[in-house]
Structure formats: structure tokens, C-alpha cells
Amino acid sequence: MAWIPPPDPGPKLCRELQDYIIDCIPQSDIQTLQSCSLVCSEWRPRSQYQLFNKTLSFGRKFSKENLTIRLKGFLDMVASSETILGAVKGLTISHTFLHEDLELLFPNLQSLRIEGTDDYSPVKFTDLLLTKLKCSGLRQLIMRGLSLTNQQSLVSLFRAVGALNPSTPSSLDYLAVHDCDFRWEDGSDTDLLTLYFLNLTLSLEPCHKFAPFLRQFEFRGLRALVVHKYYPDPPGLLCDFINRYREDLHYISFPGFQYTSIEEPQLLDDIKEIRFSEMHNLKELDLHLSHTSSSIVQHIISEVTWSPAVRLKRFSVRLDYNGTSRYAPTDFLLANLATAKADSLEQMDIYVAPKLHDKVLEMVLQKTFHLGGAVRFLRPPQ
16 A cells, blocks of 8 residues: 655744744733643643743632642642743742742742731741742842741841842842831840842831831842831831931832821821931932822922932822812922922822812923923822
8 A cells, every 4th residue: 555645734833933922922811821732742831931920829818728738739730840940930928838848949930929827927937948049049029927036037038048248249139028027126236237239129018016127137239118108116216227228229119198197297207307308319209109288298398309419310299189278388399399300300200180180280390391291190009
């Protein structure tokens, strides 16, 4: 019987074009990417990469038992897949996983978020985790709701990310410490432990037991500070911390200060101690969650406006309703800021509800700038 050649499959796309087509599928379209991964062996690696090239969450929305089962099952499933392991860039885990001694096998992990439990049970960073962090190129570390009873455990964590070596500062560029309790002795008279970073953004959400963290660590290379909640207890703690880095900061962001806040008088006394006029390297002041009617916001704007040493490039704030009793100074304050910083200010973002868009203020500011597009009136974030 004569040999019959198989039918010609026709033209075949090169691998680069196949990958490009798969890359055009939105990562949110999980069903389509899953289908693509089942088409053939050539499509599987790129489809799996797109499916897992994101932050995977094994956080507090599940019970402890379900969390452990889910993470163990996932690690077992992907242990033999270099494509999936290499694709995962971010991971959110509960601190209870640290007691399981599970090895995080992801070689390209860039972001790690560790969440505490609702009962604030003490956290201990395992040797397995610390060893893994030493070998990683981690860029973001987020700690939320953790309770640490031992300063040394936190020191070990900073050592693992390379922050204790002055000759080779850590490449970690984002460190978030949110709603964490530091339950060791405050030690306000002890020497600071210096941490070294190339270019660090520090995000803080202080709570009741936050003083040891702010008082016992010094951050070299701190360039940006994000304050999510201004906690005034003990008085002066946070403003002393900000003043310590006033000449290093390029960016600073404050929480949503409002005129209606019952804490405003106490907070204002504390914030008046911050030396904004000495922030010589400040380039961006972000108040987009704060209302212009707040005495705190008006004080900050005034301090920055009348300091010739502060050459601000970007500024954002939230505009109040026209009908509020404290609205009147707003246009004057913002116009003065735009005029005083006309030689440096490149962009001013005013967040305002669409129905309350102040056309007069917009025209005043645009005329002050003499630059189209330098002032943007934006809808407030949800």
C-alpha cells in the first residue's frame, strides 16, 4: 500500500506572534486564558504566564484551615512548573502560614504582603522565610495587623532584605507598616538602629503600640512618606519622626483631614510642630484626601507657600463645597500657592465633585500658571 503523506497543516504562526496574540488578552479574562492554555503545548507556557503574572492572595478572607489547604494545594500544583513559579510577582499571605514552614518557591517574587489575624496573635518570622527573602529581589514589603513582641525578629527581617549593610543598601523601595503593634519596651533613650535603602517609600498607619517602631529605627535613603492615619498619641511622636527626615523627603502624603473632625484641634497643635519650611527637597505634596476647609490643610498650604526654600513641583488637594463656612479662604490660598511657586510648580490637581466645579477658581489658577493643562480638576476617588 502506497504511503500517503499527512495533510498539510497550512501556514504556522511563529512563537513570537503566538505570544503577542495571547498577551493581548486582558489578564482579567481568566476563562479565555484558561482555554488558551488547553489549545496546545505551544500555547500553554504563555497562557499560564499571563494567568499567574499578578499578586496571588491567600489572606484573611478565608478561615485559617481553608487558607492552609489552599496554599498547600497551590504550592503542590505549581511545584513542577517553572513557568508558573517564575510568573508570580506578588503574594498576600496570612502570618499563620509562617508557622507552617511552607517554602515560597517563587524566584521572581517582587511584592510580599503579610497580614495578621484579628486577635493580634504574636508573629515570628521563620528562618525559612528569612532565607527565602535573602535570595529574592523583593521590592515591596507590606505588613498589616501584625503583632511583634520581639524587636530582634524585626531586625532579622530587615537583615534578610539587606537593609543593615551600609555599603550595599537594600533595593526594597516600598515598605508599608499598617496597624501593627510593637509590644516590646519603647526604649526611647536607646540608640537608633540604622537601616539603609537606595530609594525608599515608607507607608505608615500608626496605632496604639507604634512608638517603638518610630523611635528605634533610622531610615537612610527615605525619600517618600505616606501617612494613612495621623495618630496623635503620644503627642509629638509622628511630627518628630517627620522632622527627622524633613530635608530628605521628596514626596509626602497625609490622610483625609476634615473640618468636621472632632480631633482637628489636637491634631493641628501637633502638626504645627512639623517644619515644612525646611523641606528643601520636597517636590510633591499630596493632600488629595484632605478638604481645603480643614484648618490643618490651610496651615500646611500656608507653610509651604511662604517658604522660598520649598520648590514644589506637584500639589493635590480636595476642594470643599462652595456653601461651607470655611470655603472663602480656599481660592485665596490656592492662588497664593500657585503664584508663590510659579517658577517650580508644574501640576496642581484639584479634586472636586462635578456639580461643584469652581469655574472661577479654575480660570484664576490657569491664568496664574500661564500653562494649559497645568491645573486639573478631577473627580474625587471612590
